[in-house]
Amino acid sequence: MNINLENAWNEMIKRLESWVDQLVINLPNIILAIIVFIVVILLSKYISKLALRLLDKSKLQRSMKNVIAKLVSVLVILGGIFLVLGILDLSKALNTILAGAGVAGLAVGLALQGALSNTYSGIVLSYIKQVKFGDWIESNNYEGEVVDLDLRAVTIKQPDNNLVYIPNKLVLENPIKNYSTTAQSRVILECGVGYSSDLEFVRELVNKTIVENFEPVESKDDVIFLYTGFGDSSINFEVRFWIDSTSALEVLKAKTEAMIAIKKVFDENDINIPFPIRTLDFPDNFPMEKV
Template sequence: MSLISERLYEAWSKMLDKLESWLDILVINLPNIFIALVVFIIVLVTSKYLSKLILRLLQRSNLQRSMKSLISKLVSVLVILIGLFLILGILNLSKTLNTILAGAGVAGLAVGLALQGALANTYSGIILSYVKYVKFGDWIESNGFEGEVIDIDLRTVTVKQADNNLVYIPNKLVIENPIKNFSSTSQSKVILECGVDYSSDLEFVKELTVSTLHEAFEEVKKKEDVIFLYEGFGDSSINFKVLFQINSTSALEVAKAKTEAMIVLKKAFDGNDINIPFPIRTLDFPEGFNILSKENNNKE
């Protein structure tokens, strides 16, 4: 028991000596810790202020809003990193700094392998922030989703659809797949398909359709602006396609214009006894076939 007691006493003494040495180091470095804390606060405030200042200065440039935001964030991160190096120097942790820098290469390789997808999205986000064919406010279609671009960050492109739902598309998919930008021109084309009965006067249908759309939409300055094309003979109708343009790049406005065109054409067709037929099927019985006598025989 005496041997165990001696060892416990010796361990306890070593622990107290260690704690005393740590306390001495803490007291000696207390001014440095206070200075490092002050520097840390100053760095945080400075990074926030510089980020806002850079963003305000970039508002005068022709860069996209996403690129301006990216630059301001990078400046903020750079200021914080510089402040971190200063704090490590104040705390006499230069050896720790060297160790961090030495291990950064190995850690960077491991992180790069683990975050390939995230890094690809980040790189794609930088590209999207720089290019001009996709910018804030554009109405685009990408990866099967259509809507207004309301945000481009380092991970996703945020698209607001016509029903106000938000779709977050990874930047990598936007870069690698085709993009349809409805806002690249000042006008959008409205396409409407329909069909009329085989007994209809095709020349009259064409003239009525063109005149109706010319009167219904201010953008259609003259009848020649409406393109009317018969597409073929369908099972139940003679099908046609009509095209005209409106002064909007929003897909929602295109959908509204198409709805309005359907309403005015239906009224015009009804007022002139032009039938838009349902799908029908014609039965052709052999000559002399009497369906009533056939039914009577079955009853007997």
């Protein structure tokens, strides 16, 4: 029993000595590999910045430029990894890695199907012109300004300054409403006046108010005024006009200013904006108790 333990101990000592000898022999290569890998990391960052500078001269979107620069950086790092394996004389391990790349790629592809889908969608979104940095968009029930677009998600800053990260796949597969594709936005304001109002006078007054308060509206012909129906308590109308903005927030601000101006002129001219009321008619012989 003691002999077996002694033999095992001696065998372990020989193995450790062999590993130490190999480490000492390969120590220069290990140090060189570490230095090369650090240089490759720094070089990838420099090449990424250089690629961005070169791409700035092109007409590609900013998001597409960022994606290309990141891909270039990844390729440089992959090349550095192969170089490090060569320095460490791990060519056999490299061949084994390449031989198993097909099977590993299939397994990784199945496991990371969602992530790869977002990556592909991010590349597509970076290339198309429907979504750009600074655009005000609405997608997947979220609305805001596009502040970032990477290989994982589209980042939207909402009017309340919160950030929403929408996966690229959802943005690509669902409808996108882009408020920034045109130079102007239309403001649509709905309101109602009492049944006793002079409808022609109301129309004239609203058109005049919009022209006086909004510079893009040069004449009454630029304002669309439509009566939309007889409501329960009011005659409803809708007024439409354009403003020089593509931001949904600016549209809401213009709508607010229009509401204030219209309410003010209505008050000055004794035009009533009724609220819902209910009138009860009782027959003459209806018994009622007096309180």
